[in-house]
Amino acid sequence: MEVMNSPEYPFYKPSVIREFLSQKSSAPLKKWGQNFLIDPNAVQTLFSSAESELLQKSELLIEIGPGLGALSHILYRLNKKLKLYEIDPVYYEWLKEFLPEIDISLGDARETLDDPHGLTCFLFGNLPYYITSELILLSLEKLSGLLGAVFLVQKEFAQRVTQEISSLSVYAGAYGKFQSRKTIKAGCFYPAPNVDSSILTFTANRRFVNKNSYQILELLCRVSFWGKRKKIGSSIKEAPLQSFYPNRLPLDLSEEDIRQKLRESLESAGLSLDKRPEELSAENFYQAVDGFPLQKI
Numbered sequence: 001m002e003v004m005n006s007p008e009y010p011f012y013k014p015s016v017i018r019e020f021l022s023q024k025s026s027a028p029l030k031k032w033g034q035n036f037l038i039d040p041n042a043v044q045t046l047f048s049s050a051e052s053e054l055l056q057k058s059e060l061l062i063e064i065g066p067g068l069g070a071l072s073h074i075l076y077r078l079n080k081k082l083k084l085y086e087i088d089p090v091y092y093e094w095l096k097e098f099l100p101e102i103d104i105s106l107g108d109a110r111e112t113l114d115d116p117h118g119l120t121c122f123l124f125g126n127l128p129y130y131i132t133s134e135l136i137l138l139s140l141e142k143l144s145g146l147l148g149a150v151f152l153v154q155k156e157f158a159q160r161v162t163q164e165i166s167s168l169s170v171y172a173g174a175y176g177k178f179q180s181r182k183t184i185k186a187g188c189f190y191p192a193p194n195v196d197s198s199i200l201t202f203t204a205n206r207r208f209v210n211k212n213s214y215q216i217l218e219l220l221c222r223v224s225f226w227g228k229r230k231k232i233g234s235s236i237k238e239a240p241l242q243s244f245y246p247n248r249l250p251l252d253l254s255e256e257d258i259r260q261k262l263r264e265s266l267e268s269a270g271l272s273l274d275k276r277p278e279e280l281s282a283e284n285f286y287q288a289v290d291g292f293p294l295q296k297i
Helices: 014-023 040-048 052-057 072-076 089-098 129-142 155-163 167-173 211-224 232-238 255-268 282-290
Strands: 060-064 081-086 103-106 121-126 146-154 176-184 197-204
Touching (some): 040 072, 040 121, 040 146, 040 176, 052 146, 060 072, 072 081, 121 129, 129 146, 129 155, 129 167, 146 155, 155 167, 167 211, 211 232, 211 255, 211 282
Parallel strands (some): 121 146
Antiparallel strands (some): 176 197
16 A cells, blocks of 8 residues: 655644634534543554454545544555545634645534445544434445444443443444444543544445345344333333334334234244343344334235
8 A cells, every 4th residue: 555645744733723723713512422532552553453354445534533643644645536524614724734635524423424426435433422422323324335444432332342242332343343443542532532442344245235124133232222121022012113214104004913923023033022232133133123124015
């Protein structure tokens, strides 16, 4: 992979960041989860967590939340097409000046993230804690050519995705494999967050090819994990489907049909409705989706 030179990155010291932001009449905003990596070793660790083979295969690199560009200037060196998504106008203007040849989109990535149709891509994201799951799921669902990703997330979140059976881990796991890598200490950021972070890697390996299957899996996860410590059969019977889907129920089915088909799908996979969702494996849920009577839709 050809490597290019990039401008020297100036923001590894909090004093320099504070001076820069003061000149812009700005400051790190909690509402956008702005915590900047100031440890160059941590930045390098974040980049090195990406599988080199996937980077090589990717035609486009995407970064959500580049901030001041601590990682962006390293990605720039790879001489690949690079797309940045930044919500803050101050950092957007700085990035345009710092890396003028790069495609940068201003706005909330939840609204602006585009699917680069026909292009394979690799994603990096230093994600605000309060919308981490939302951004990850959006990326998995929207980026059809996604080969892999490296996310910087709250340590507890990484553990939830990789070590627990939850609605999130089961659904996200159907798109590929997540692994929790190194811990990044709070002191590596400015301002320092209250908790440590983890590098969470993703390698795409879709369990389903049919879009309907992911709709069914989402439905099954929402219903099964709805009632804390409830048996799955009880949740299927009692879960408030209309509140989950206030506009239209999935697959244009009635409530009665949904509840019946969920029972049938679990039974076809040999799974007891007396089980609690935490007692099942992710593969159990995927087998239930395989058994969902699609031919009757």
